[in-house]
Amino acid sequence: MCGIAGIFHCGTPKPVEPHRVERMCDAIAHRGPDGSGVWTAPGVGLGHRRLSIIDLAGSPQPMHSVDGRAVLVFNGEIYNFRALRRELEAKGARFRTDGDSETILAAWQAWGPDCLSRLEGMFAFALYDLSTRQLFLARDRLGVKPLFTATLSDGSLIFASELKGLLAHPLMRSQVDSLAIEDYMTWGYVPDHRSILKGVEKLPAAHFRLLEHDRPPSPPRRWWDVSFEQRARGSVADQSAQLLHHFREGVSSRMVADVPLGAFLSGGVDSSSVVALMAEASREPVTSCSIGFDVAEVDETSHARLVAHRFGTDHRERIVSPGDVADLDRIAAIFDEPFADASALPTLRVCELARESVTVALSGDGADEALAGYRRQVFHHREEQARAVLPQTLRGPIFGALGKVWPKADWAPRPLRAKTTFLSLAEDGAAGYARALAILDQDARRRLYGEMLLRERGEYRAEDALIEVMDCAPARSGLDAAQYADLTFWLPGDILTKVDRTSMAVGLEAREPLLDHRLIEYCATLPESRRIRGRQGKWLMKHAMERYLPDEILYRPKQGFVTPLAEWFRGPLAGMARGVARSEALVGSGWFDRGALSRLAERHISGAADNGRVLYQLVMLEKSLARLGIG
Structure with a gap:
């Protein structure tokens, strides 16, 4: 695991100054504390920061091919490299x-x-x-590892593992893209089709670019996709065995390392499954790490301890409290772009805890997307069944009217919070799922925006990009399309960004065995009844893991890695909540309305509404803009 950066002149191959590449690499030195290197030639410069995981002393980068005709800088791990090596040696x-x-x-x-x-x-x-004088840029299938690019005023294209690497180049400019603020206020992150800064792009997951000196920069080209268009046949027993085989392959392939290795353990189904299969494959006790909270309703440490005891792991845990929010400035610095998934804070803490004893940690990310484990996917599946029965001519007027008059009861038990469901049922499946995934709907965003942002945003709506992904998905059903969107839109933009940045910030390599592409491809063929049964998502996975895990782990209500924001913003962080309405970056810029932000904070603090997530979005946006020197 490492950090990479570089400069490429698409026109005349001008000399590249090595110190510029060095500065870009120094900005991401946390990704590779074990070594560094720079190589330049006419029109190109490649830089690397190394975190040593395999062949600790023998693979310095930039690396030249044996014949000297190609040079590489690489961030990541190739798990089948030994088999590939044998095939290539035969050639x-x-x-x-x-x-x-x-x-x-x-x-x-x-x-x-x-x-x-x-x-x-x-x-x-x-x-x-x-x-051939070509530069080949590539990114993995699911987007586990990032790559940012920008074209500068001198015609050069620069790239780096993180935005801060680009910003280290003296010609890089910081101008906020207003449409990125619309995206961020919708999703809580800036998705991969956009960047917070104008002129910056992210190479999409499963894409590559092939650049030449005498031609304009070519657009990204997709080299892999996952399809939900086929359905596997077989009994529950056969499909459980096949799923478990893929699980084992994903875990065992990611346990190869020349450094200490462990696992994140939340006590949920996914991380518990990974730990179970690691324990099965390992002769030594697995090192497991958990994070808890000082709010009992969201603390899962007791479940993590249960799993740790069952598999005899060397278990460590730590508690996150409101005092840890002092690290929000550090979170903003780690992510560069605004990032409002509040689980980033506990994820950073569990990475710090893991790094005290290991250099590689396996996570449980990916199963929810691949096997329909999110509550919103289960709801969407049921809504799609209703859409199949009721035509749009009936649904639109009836549920649209109900949704408009139904109160937004954040405080009520979940079954009584029907407003979003009614509004979703009034729309088609893709629009309804976009509504379910959004933190703020279009009306709520408009009420917060200032005149300048409303003007610059124009007709653009963040939901349109997700709807397009679902409408074009290689899918047979609405559930298929929703899962495809989660794998290609939500996963790289939110979940994998969170884990990459927090793990790399402390020099830890995080690996995702449940994102093995063969496992993902197999899960996409499973019948809907094997993914969702009744109100249970990930049904086949839970069934397959019954031999390893107790029912109180497999079938307890899904909790997720939840941070108690609502409680914190009503208590020790109330001053921070009120502060968003006084922010020069948010209000003085004309992007947000001061009165609307003040009402948002006061309604939350009084308990009249649950605006914790939105307040956190605004706090992190302000801090990120400050890091970028804006506001």
């Missing part, structure tokens, strides 16, 4: 190291861009071929 390739980096160079020279389909792992890399 005549020679190797000087024992790591996975050199395998990418040989695979490029053997297969060109088609090498990507043979790589199993997580990666973002830049490879320069001196014989």
